[in-house]
Amino acid sequence: MRNNIKELRNKLNITQEELAKKAKVRRETIIFLEQNKYNPSLQLAHDVAEALGTSIDKLFQF
């Protein structure tokens, strides 16, 4: 599963720390998500998508 979290985050000009706070996870989790090294739960995928102002299907490519 691939995602474009990094691109969207850069577009919104927010740091990994800020995104982590919004999604209520640790910064390391955001790093792993951006590197496609971790497949999030549906809840986390929703939270990250919401924090980036987008939807799950636009954020993640299956």
Added chain:
Amino acid sequence: MTNKQYKKIKLIIIVIIAIIFGQSIVLENYIIPIVTLIITSLVLLLLRRRVKDVISDERDMALGGKSALIAIQIYSWIAVIVMFVLYSFKDTNPFYEPIGMTLAYSTCLLMLIYSIVFRFYNKETFSKNKKKYIIFAIILAIFISFFSIRFFSGEDNWVCRDGQWIKHGNPDYQAPIVECK
């Protein structure tokens, strides 16, 4: 409080606990470490509540679960192998047998606790078979009670009297190696 500050304090507390535990063993005082453990646990709990950052998330939980499962498997295999080796050499040294048995029983207990916790978290199954689990819990409690009564009753063990270890009943293990005071 930030997560970093909390982790630093936690590390300092762990060092303090280790020092106190070490000293308590030397001084043969077992009340101090218990009191220390209770106080430090409460301090850590209070500090944890003051942390505004996320301490652990779903990734940590997933990693923790996998790591715990692998750790249990590794421990079980090592314990079983060591138990067989110790048991086969029990004639060389009689102390090998109780060590091997302790390892074997600890492995059984670990697996039993793991399966109970696993099934407990599997809430759907738990709620469906609630009666079965309550019966199992009662049987387990009765078994532990009988075992505790038997273990702590003072029957069939070694008693320290006038500087010597004297048989009380018919213990199936050797006299303790520690000095009888």
